Amino acid sequence: MEEIEFIIDGTKEAMNGSVDHLEKSFLNIRAGKASPQMLGSVFVDYYGSQTPLSQIANVTVPDARTITIQPYEKSMLHPIEKAIMIANLGFNPMNNGDIVIISVPPLTEERRRDLVKQAKQESEDAKIGIRNHRKDANSDIKKLEKDGTSEDLCKKAEEDIQKLTDAFIKKIEEHLVHKEAEIMKV
Numbered sequence: 001m002e003e004i005e006f007i008i009d010g011t012k013e014a015m016n017g018s019v020d021h022l023e024k025s026f027l028n029i030r031a032g033k034a035s036p037q038m039l040g041s042v043f044v045d046y047y048g049s050q051t052p053l054s055q056i057a058n059v060t061v062p063d064a065r066t067i068t069i070q071p072y073e074k075s076m077l078h079p080i081e082k083a084i085m086i087a088n089l090g091f092n093p094m095n096n097g098d099i100v101i102i103s104v105p106p107l108t109e110e111r112r113r114d115l116v117k118q119a120k121q122e123s124e125d126a127k128i129g130i131r132n133h134r135k136d137a138n139s140d141i142k143k144l145e146k147d148g149t150s151e152d153l154c155k156k157a158e159e160d161i162q163k164l165t166d167a168f169i170k171k172i173e174e175h176l177v178h179k180e181a182e183i184m185k186v
Contacts, residue, residue, distance in 0.1 A: 003144055004157045011137040011161055015168040018129035022172060025122040026179050029115050033064040034104040038091075044076065044083040053080065057100075069093075069100040107183075115183045123176040127169055134165040 027037045036059040043050040044057075053059065057071040057080060071080055077095050084093045084102070091102045107115070138158055145154040 001149060001153055003149070004141065004153060007137050007140045007144075008157065008160055008164070011133050012164055014133040014136075015130050015164060018126045018133070019168060019171055019175070021129070022122055022126040022175060026119065026175065029119050029122070029179065029183070034061045034067045034102075036061060036067065038067065038089065038104070039069075039084070039087075041089070042083050042087045044079050046076070046079070053083065056080075065104050065106070067091075067102040067104060069102070070098070071100070074098070112183050116180050119176060119179045119183065123172050126172050130165055130168045130172070134161055137161045 039053050042053040044053055046056050057069045060068050080100050081093045081095055093100045093102050141154050141157045
């Protein structure tokens with residue numbers, strides 16, 4: 001039935017959104033070696049508007065412990081430094097007059113454990129999102145049942161929604177296991 005398919009497709013899309021959000025959150029949890037994604041949350045005041053760092057500078061990683069930022073305009077060196085400090089990523093940017101250099105400190109065991117906790121919290125939030133999407137879908141199906149859709153169709157739809165929920169929760173757990181291993185690898 002069309003309405004049921006619509007509910008299932010919408011739920012699947014929403015659940016995919018939760019997993020995508022988790023993946024983006026995981027990019028901000030750094031796992032030891034330097035990467036341009038570590039600065040993904042940095043926005044720089046560029047002539048009055050907040051602009052992603054990647055749009056006003058070239059971000060490169062010459063080695064596992066260093067990130068260099070080459071602004072397209074030299075006048076942006078100080079605003080870039082300031083934006084990195086404001087982003088509160090735990091980095092101390094240095095500017096040599098041409099580029100901004102960030103030394104990425106190695107992670108301590110305690111910091112790694114904190115990052116794993118953060119990753120677990122992010123994945124728990126994603127699971128809650130998945131369960132909320134399931135709840136919304138099931139209540140939509142119940143409304144259809146009240147409006148005269150056959151009980152068998154509604155039961156089948158609820159089972160499909162549960163299968164989707166289980167699949168997405170499993171996907172989230174796999175992401176977490178992968179991220180934990182990445183964080184704890186020295």
